[in-house]
Amino acid sequence: MSDPLVGVLMGSDSDLPVMRQAIDVLEALGVPSEVAVLSAHRSPDRAAAYGREAAGRGLKVIIAGAGVAAHLAGVLAAHTALPVIGVPVKAGPLQGLDALLSTVQMPHGVPVAAVAVNGAKNAGILAAQIIGAGDPEVRARVERYKAGLGTEADAKNARLQALGIEKYLRERSLTDSWKDAAPND
């Protein structure tokens, strides 16, 4: 496998079921990535070192997911000039609103690119788009991926028109992707 271009980090291994969606979509888009558990608060020196060394190791983008007072993305952004994508992870009683504000409300000079709460899949796509800014092949794969979304939506609509609501819902409830669909529009 090629050298990783994207580092997918998370503050706790309990974030892994969410954050792996970034890794999966990056793989589908042909972008090699690496994964690490790395806490802004429990292993701060390792986090700082990761940030400092990332560009030198050939990484192009960092994705950092964390819950509650989600400082991980901001700490990474403090130590690298690479673009950092922050994924607020839903955790604890405030359901991710705390993580969202901690991630997105960065001060002047040190941006983090925030995606939706639990939006790890979109973080992966965004990372591929960023790499695509300098790599036409990746950009073409993202374009095909986004076109595919339209095709899928069209197919669902066609199926709904063909089956009618009752039958569509009955067949739909047999698939396992139903519950995982949100966030969607």
Add this chain to the structure above:
Amino acid sequence: MSDPLVGVLMGSDSDLPVMRQAIDVLEALGVPSEVAVLSAHRSPDRAAAYGREAAGRGLKVIIAGAGVAAHLAGVLAAHTALPVIGVPVKAGPLQGLDALLSTVQMPHGVPVAAVAVNGAKNAGILAAQIIGAGDPEVRARVERYKAGLGTEADAKNARLQALGIEKYLRERSLTDSWKDAAPND
């Protein structure tokens, strides 16, 4: 001047005092940009066309700022595979919380990279970082910019140690940048 690499869009010309900060910082970082007023709701076809043609015209990143039900970044993202950065603009009674959620909570498949409410300056820096992923010269300029932030913070601290609080505050209040400093950390 070179061809623009970043399109800085806004839903209303009342967003211009905020959004020009993106243009200014891009200029400081040596990244050519263009600006347009373009509404997701009032001029939707022009917005869609802008998205569809952006990559072909050589743009690498789109920055879209909007207030209240801020749909502009999402609509752009629907029409291009380029990375789209969304700036929620503070406007109206809800102070930008509405624009923040409308911008960041994008559904699976169509990411927007959100920055802080009124965070246009960071949107510009993020755009430069994205371009830097494929352009070592731009990346070097971003690195120098971020290093400069540290130097500036160090200088302020040194000055505070030298002058003491009373004198520092007295001299500080004579400059016009005081009120505009937030969001900062």
Add this chain to the structure above:
Amino acid sequence: MSDPLVGVLMGSDSDLPVMRQAIDVLEALGVPSEVAVLSAHRSPDRAAAYGREAAGRGLKVIIAGAGVAAHLAGVLAAHTALPVIGVPVKAGPLQGLDALLSTVQMPHGVPVAAVAVNGAKNAGILAAQIIGAGDPEVRARVERYKAGLGTEADAKNARLQALGIEKYLRERSLTDSWKDAAPND
């Protein structure tokens, strides 16, 4: 069946269990409708075309339901002069507050008529009221429907007075409509 007067759209087929309540109440009120899965972000051209062609195809009202950064109703409203009703759908960690603000906080000039989070049933009634503005027969059906709500509330109260709390609650828990009652007043 007659030609549809109301288009009931949704951004994802996972919204269908909520949105079908609009279709059901429209049927009960004798207003023909059509249904479609149509995403502002994944199939934007189809969404724009739907908006542009709606009036010409004889539609009188559009209902659009979406969750998270719910842009669908706004995008439809950008492409048609027909009244557009937006249904914020509860989805994801923020429970529909994001969808509510994205739907209701539309900018000057391009209104969306928002109903409650998951308020698809009310969206259907509102669509019938709008059609009733130009169709006395539909208005009469809405009047009968609303009168029926009072009769139903009166009957529940009479039953509660007759049975007492304990017995009322015991019999109530045997029916399947209990959980689905909210939003109610």
Add this chain to the structure above:
Amino acid sequence: MSDPLVGVLMGSDSDLPVMRQAIDVLEALGVPSEVAVLSAHRSPDRAAAYGREAAGRGLKVIIAGAGVAAHLAGVLAAHTALPVIGVPVKAGPLQGLDALLSTVQMPHGVPVAAVAVNGAKNAGILAAQIIGAGDPEVRARVERYKAGLGTEADAKNARLQALGIEKYLRERSLTDSWKDAAPND
């Protein structure tokens, strides 16, 4: 003047500076309206009577604006089968968030069509769209109005391209409409 088709109500005369925007846009769209101060809490019988008699008097739509615990639109909707548009008015320490939730979160069976906080102008446009559902002439005027929004946005953009940011902002600040522009996108 023709008989009024829209009743524009408000809970307090302090809402008048906001609510008059509905009346003004209705006049611009050629839809006759009437205005009244009418409180759900201080003059409830007059409010109920207004609702009961509205359809018989020839009204087609009711617009009701109120702040804080904004019950006015809901109370009207309880007494009429006409479509009722609710305008949450910004008032008091919670800045209209209370009025928004009180207006939009109506229970099953009794919809209110909510617009943005202080969105009285959009309420007027929506009322014209509703009347346009049964009146092609009004619909044509709404279409022209919405087309005009696009033209205006295009003109602003053209002017910005011609003048550049500095000069545009300087000339812009001389007009009095600048501050009133929000909510916009």
Add this chain to the structure above:
Amino acid sequence: MSDPLVGVLMGSDSDLPVMRQAIDVLEALGVPSEVAVLSAHRSPDRAAAYGREAAGRGLKVIIAGAGVAAHLAGVLAAHTALPVIGVPVKAGPLQGLDALLSTVQMPHGVPVAAVAVNGAKNAGILAAQIIGAGDPEVRARVERYKAGLGTEADAKNARLQALGIEKYLRERSLTDSWKDAAPND
């Protein structure tokens, strides 16, 4: 049984499991009450009549519980000079925050006495306190009730000291009141 002094109203029979706690505590405090299902939106004339006739029928206090856009308490308060207690009921996606703001944020001149979300038990105690303002016997019963709360808290503490945490928790989990304890302090 004596004539009722307190009317316990609710907008929907789905509120009954919450609102019956008011009735139960009133009974425990020797205050006779009556119960009714009565909607501000579905049976507005009955609600208005209830308010107008309440004082004449000998009622001293009205308790009104409702969810979402909870207008019931405000509508009652518009039709009576008796004190009205509002209970925001948790219902729907916003979890009662909408009902709380709709209930408590009443305009000048027409107060509602709001208690916590789902705080029907406290509404009953408050009603007894209000009646106790003119009835020493009821006041004495409330005093004994509140003293009993202290005794109960003391007993729990003594038991915890005697058993230790492990044993206390084991025995505690065998009782059915555990989950229902919130809201508590």
Add this chain to the structure above:
Amino acid sequence: MSDPLVGVLMGSDSDLPVMRQAIDVLEALGVPSEVAVLSAHRSPDRAAAYGREAAGRGLKVIIAGAGVAAHLAGVLAAHTALPVIGVPVKAGPLQGLDALLSTVQMPHGVPVAAVAVNGAKNAGILAAQIIGAGDPEVRARVERYKAGLGTEADAKNARLQALGIEKYLRERSLTDSWKDAAPND
């Protein structure tokens, strides 16, 4: 003057401009009151003593206003069986939302009757309603007061019909009550 029936307390003298509205309306309703500055946190023993002695001194109702973590009403309620009305006062960056939740969300057994943020006037009216539950003369005064609200609303509406919007707004802006009107409906 008669002995006070209502104690109007506040945590800080900075709350006095808001809380005096309770005293003024009580005076207008012929209910004697007393006023005190009394902090749950800075003078807790005096606060506890006030609560313990209130009923014995002949008080019938306590009104307690406080901002931020507004504990004052709850602390009073812990020390008396009299009804306690809480006024959340707008203070500090969170604008009274903190005070509202601290005041209204009381645990089972110890109610506080909350009014709107800065709703001191309504607190005074509510106190009079409570006293009116045992005093027909006070109740009659409250009834006249509430009837007067309707008359005032009717008069404003009549004036608006007579003058038209332009003239009404011009004359209205000359009075000093305009800005103070919120919270209103």
Add this chain to the structure above:
Amino acid sequence: MSDPLVGVLMGSDSDLPVMRQAIDVLEALGVPSEVAVLSAHRSPDRAAAYGREAAGRGLKVIIAGAGVAAHLAGVLAAHTALPVIGVPVKAGPLQGLDALLSTVQMPHGVPVAAVAVNGAKNAGILAAQIIGAGDPEVRARVERYKAGLGTEADAKNARLQALGIEKYLRERSLTDSWKDAAPND
């Protein structure tokens, strides 16, 4: 066992499953503590006495956990000059946001040291840090504890690198600590 240095208080025994985490971590850090159920509202005199006597009894820190209108920590802080740590406990429909604001937003002069919603474990660590300010042995134990957190994070990361995501998640789901991990970063 030594005399307790920390008092761990809670407003209700339903808070015990959360608050015991403070006691457990204090034990692990070698800091003796005591526990009590003690309500600001139901047993206010006992709460006040606890505060007044705490320093004299040799306590160094008080931890107070409470839900909803969480006044307990503030009431303790009113009666002692010892540092008081407040734990907002998740309880009731607002999920702890009410308790958080009631705990943290204390007025000038009477601080409470707030931790996260349900953050009892951190309250225990913070108490040990405070005691460590005057006790080098305790401080050393806290240092070892915090170093251990880093070691644990490193070990999890090493294990993830060794096993890969699939295998790591499979083995992880067999342990019972998975769900309880939040709040984490």
Add this chain to the structure above:
Amino acid sequence: MSDPLVGVLMGSDSDLPVMRQAIDVLEALGVPSEVAVLSAHRSPDRAAAYGREAAGRGLKVIIAGAGVAAHLAGVLAAHTALPVIGVPVKAGPLQGLDALLSTVQMPHGVPVAAVAVNGAKNAGILAAQIIGAGDPEVRARVERYKAGLGTEADAKNARLQALGIEKYLRERSLTDSWKDAAPND
């Protein structure tokens, strides 16, 4: 002057007018402190070094104030076993709610002691209380300070009783501390 025991840090010099209140109250309580401008994002290595060296340099407590995505306190806490007090500073459109959640919602293992938004004065008092845990003289000064708060509240109340409301407010408005009083209770 003695060696500093408390480090008062802030992320930006625009926080100085708020944060100096901590320094002032520490001085009043006889606790020597030092001040520094130190950003988690712009000067991360200096921040980390400060945390690592703080205990060795004799500091006992760290106070860290920051606005928006306020990571500073958390980053300090990651690098020291000393107690860290976080002050969320009001800055930017979200008014400090973002800073509050970023500061208080720390993950298990790494506590921050949060005070109110802009609560720097209380942070100073809390720091003195922490030092007082090991220093009887400081504790005695805090006790005198807190007793003084009660005396001041008593004096204000006595003055209000003597002057009456009108006269009290007139004299009060002549002092400059009126507006700055919040947060208070």
